[in-house]
Amino acid sequence: MSTVILFNKPYGVLSQFTPEAGHPALDTFGFPAGVYAAGRLDHDSEGALLLTDNGKLIKKLLDPEFEHPRTYLAQVEGEITEDAIKQLAKGVTIKGYHTKPCKAEIATEPDWLWPRNPPVRFRANIPTSWVQLTLIEGKNRQVRHMTAAVGFPTLRLIRIKIGNIALGDLQPGLWRKITTPILR
Secondary structure: OOOEEEEEEOOOOOOOOOOEOOEOOHHHOOOOOOOEEOOOOOOOOEEEEEEEOOHHHHHHHHOHHHOOOEEEEEEEEOOOOHHHHHHHHHOOEEOOEEOOOOEEEEEOOOOOOOOOOOOOOOOOOOOEEEEEEEEOOOOOOHHHHHHHHOOOOEEEEEEEEEOOEEOOOOOOOOEEEOOOOOOO
């Protein structure tokens, strides 16, 4: 039987087992031998990251053909508008590519959210707001590029769900084994 792990990747940690450019990596979190990240989150993104020793599962999770959903919470600069949400939902053009339609909605800052270290920059004269996006594709830094394309740059990005596996109350730097099937 395969090992599948849900990890709450902290801000600043790389989605690989080798530290690089002063950033810590997955090698310090006590994962079982033989697991690898099934996808990635940039060092400046947080939240749900799956690790497994099942190469076929990794391939399925990364193959765009399977269109498995990934849900993100993004704190953006400014008060995001319904018009921007509609644009995000329809798909936007980023770096010459038009993103697939996605689920987009205005969100509120969750009460369960942990503080980020270092904190997101604060500007008294520029408010922030939250948006929740569920994508079925995963281009490099896609959420950040999408929110910037509609005029609301991302300040903080947290992946809260991969497929039907939700981060829930799992705190940053902690992980748990998953027994629920990820793909249908």
